[in-house]
Amino acid sequence: MKLTRIGGPTVLVELDGWRLLVDPTFDPAGRHYSFGWGTGSTKMAGPAIGVDELGPIDVALVSHDHHADNLDDAGRAMLPSVGAVVTTASGAGRLGAGGPGGSASGRAVPADRLHGLEAGESVTLSGTRPGLPTLVITATPCRHGPPLTHPIVGDVIGFAVRRQGEDRVAIWITGDTVLFGPLRRVADELSIDVMLANVGGVRFGVTGPLRYTMRGRDAVELVGLAAPRVATFAHYDGWSHFVDGEQGLRDALDASAASVHDRAVWLVDGVAVEV
Template sequence: MRVTRIGGPTALVEWDGWRILTDPTFDPPGRTYSFALGTTSRKTTGPALSLDDVGDVDVVLLSHHHHADNLDDAGRAGLARATTVLTTVAGAKATSHPDVRGLAAGAQTTLSAEGKRTITVEATPCRHGAPLTGPIVGPVVGFALTIEGQARPGLWMTGDTVLYGGLRRAAAALRPDVALVHIGAVKFPLTGPLSYTMDAADAVELIDLAEPGVAVPVHVEGWSHFSEQEEAAARVFEAAPVEVRNRVRWAPLGVPVDLG
């Protein structure tokens, strides 16, 4: 598997002939975007690769459609380059694409293409904030992908989520080969200490539970509402227990990394 981190939550995964793009964000930096309840965030870093650099893909894994740090304007236009888009049920209703599929946590779908092994995709649970914030922050899912002939997922994308019971239970059952772990500790001045995604300490616990072969941190730079960005997160992982620390692999922006 080869992973190229593009920026924010966006990564290109090349796996057994499949080309998989996660949460497409390709707008240039400098713009401020509106979020729920009057909150805002500024995009501070542009993508390491352009849509033209990425080219056509087999599938987009879109954890949610309604926040610009996971799907911005250029990313939305880029969905046309994908054969299939997988997202939430609400996201499927709001997305124009000939093969967009909406999944709730626990639901499955299959991806098939001539000459490639079939992939089974299961949506995994996310909660994008504190309890009872669901109506404000909206639905989010992660994705666990298991390729034909394997018993365990080869890839797990956590999606934007805090660490909570449902996620802990799902993680403990996965044991993926590769996990793309969304962190960043999203916070807004308006809502004070409330976090809307995991910080690195949460990710340490999650990685310990899921025991991935490799964990690649994403969603950790490039936006002003990420309160814990890459350098700070790296210090936390460096101080983690060795069994977690040895699983973490930083992917430099724009550089393809072979993960075996």
């Protein structure tokens, strides 16, 4: 497996010939985006690889479509051209209509290539090229904020990707989430090869001390529970709403037990890293 960090949550996963793209974000730096309810963030860094350099994508895994730090305008524009899009059930409804504003806001993803899932549901995807194994992608639970914030933050999922016929998860992508009971249970129950965790400790001035994604120490706890062969990380820098950020993650890993620290692999912007 090869992982290429592109920026924010956007990672290219190359698995047995499949090219999977996590949360496409390709807008340039400098723009401020509103997330609603008085929250928002400024993009501080552009993508390490542009859409035109990316090459064909078999599957886009969109943890949620309604926050621009996980799906921005350029990322949204590319979705109709990929082989399949897997996202939340509610997000599939919006993307199938062309976006939050319906078909007038952009091209719709064709229905036969769009798969909306609730946590616990799966989709099976067969390769369109010779030699590609069949993949089973299961949505895993996320809570993108404190208790009772779902009406504000909306639906979010992670992704457990398996080869059909295998119990072991080839890669688990946590999505944007805080550390909570259902996430701990997934980490404890799954047998995981590679884990890709979104961290950064998101906070907003308007909501004070409330956090909307995991901090470094939360990620360390989750890695300890999941015990993957490799643990790696995304979505901890490049935006103004990260408070814990890269340094918080590095500090937590430096202070962690060897059973966690030795599993960690840092991704390099724009470079394919074999894991």
